[in-house]
Amino acid sequence: MTAQAAAAPVALHRVLPPEEAARANFYALLARLVNAPxxxxxxxxxxxxxxxxxxxxxxxARAWRELVAASSVMDADAAAQxxxxxxxxxxxxxxxxxxxxxxxxxxxEHPRVRIRADLVALGLAPRPGATEPEDHLGGLLEVMRVLxxxxxxxDAATLAEQRRFFQAHVxxxxxxxxxxxxxxxxxxxxxxxxxxxxxxxxxxxxxxxxD
Amino acid sequence: MKTTRTPRRNFxxxxxxxxxxxxxxxxxxxxxxxxxxxxAAAAEPQGYRASEHILKxxxxxxx
Numbered sequence: 001m002t003a004q005a006a007a008a009p010v011a012l013h014r015v016l017p018p019e020e021a022a023r024a025n026f027y028a029l030l031a032r033l034v035n036a037p038x039x040x041x042x043x044x045x046x047x048x049x050x051x052x053x054x055x056x057x058x059x060x061a062r063a064w065r066e067l068v069a070a071s072s073v074m075d076a077d078a079a080a081q082x083x084x085x086x087x088x089x090x091x092x093x094x095x096x097x098x099x100x101x102x103x104x105x106x107x108x109e110h111p112r113v114r115i116r117a118d119l120v121a122l123g124l125a126p127r128p129g130a131t132e133p134e135d136h137l138g139g140l141l142e143v144m145r146v147l148x149x150x151x152x153x154x155d156a157a158t159l160a161e162q163r164r165f166f167q168a169h170v171x172x173x174x175x176x177x178x179x180x181x182x183x184x185x186x187x188x189x190x191x192x193x194x195x196x197x198x199x200x201x202x203x204x205x206x207x208x209x210x211d
Numbered sequence: 212m213k214t215t216r217t218p219r220r221n222f223x224x225x226x227x228x229x230x231x232x233x234x235x236x237x238x239x240x241x242x243x244x245x246x247x248x249x250x251a252a253a254a255e256p257q258g259y260r261a262s263e264h265i266l267k268x269x270x271x272x273x274x
Contacts, residue, residue: 017220018228018229018230018231019220019223019224019228019229019231020223021235022223022228022229022231022232022234022235023223023228024238025231025234025235025238026231026234026238028238029234029237029238032238042237045236045237046237048236049233049234049236049237050232050233050236051233052227052230052231052233052234053227053229053230053231055227056225056226056227056228056230057225057226057227060226060227061227064233064234068233159219203223203226203228206222207219207222207223207226208219210217210218210219210222
């Protein structure tokens with residue numbers, strides 16, 4: 001812990017209802033798996049996780065069950081190779097990891113410009129030293145995690161703010177991204193990640209339409 | 212925090228998110244966003260933060 005962190009005042013956070021905490025955790029896990037391959041510890045933790053409620057959303061529960069099963073037989077080296085084969089940024093990516101690739105990215109009014117402006121309005125910005133552009137889907141999923149669960153120096157966003165950011169920058173692109181990931185030839189373990197991501201994003205899109 | 216059972220909340224609970232502790236058990240293992248600096252606080256998100264300096268910079272890039 002740095003001296004600065006040690007001297008930081010204690011922050012009091014509101015306790016999230018369980019379904020909102022679960023949403024934040026889904027975003028966190030998906031962001032983690034998009035940003036980097038799972039290491040051995042994460043594979044172990046996923047493989048030891050229990051099932052989702054059987055009476056819940058069947059696509060989500062099935063996707064989770066299959067990811068848990070795949071994690072129990074996947075090793076970190078193979079996951080790293082697969083992640084690199086899918087998302088390596090040298091040359092053309094097998095699966096584009098930037099939202100602009102799925103939503104159309106005109107030279108003027110590129111999605112990154114709008115995302116940048118919306119991040120400022122939400123009081124968020126990439127950490128100094130971050131090299132990925134703002135429409136990196138791992139980063140966008142991480143933004144949703146912050147908006148749902150709070151963190152990064154701010155409380156959870158209002159539902160209206162969450163909805164606006166999701167519908168403007170995350171939902172359509174993430175849905176197409178996970179569909180492309182599921183179809184990608186090098187995908188094996190990440191096909192399970194794609195199924196989980198697609199089911200969760202569909203659930204989010206539907207839930208945002210209910211209010 | 213609003214605690215009334217809105218249709219949206221009912222929907223999320225019916226979808227099984229109310230008991231999704233399985234996700235919480237694994238979701239805390241995070242790695243930095245590519246290119247981001249390692250942070251000391253594990254509970255904090257890795258990719259974004261509020262920063263006056265950065266906010267001012269981005270203000271200059273708004274269109």
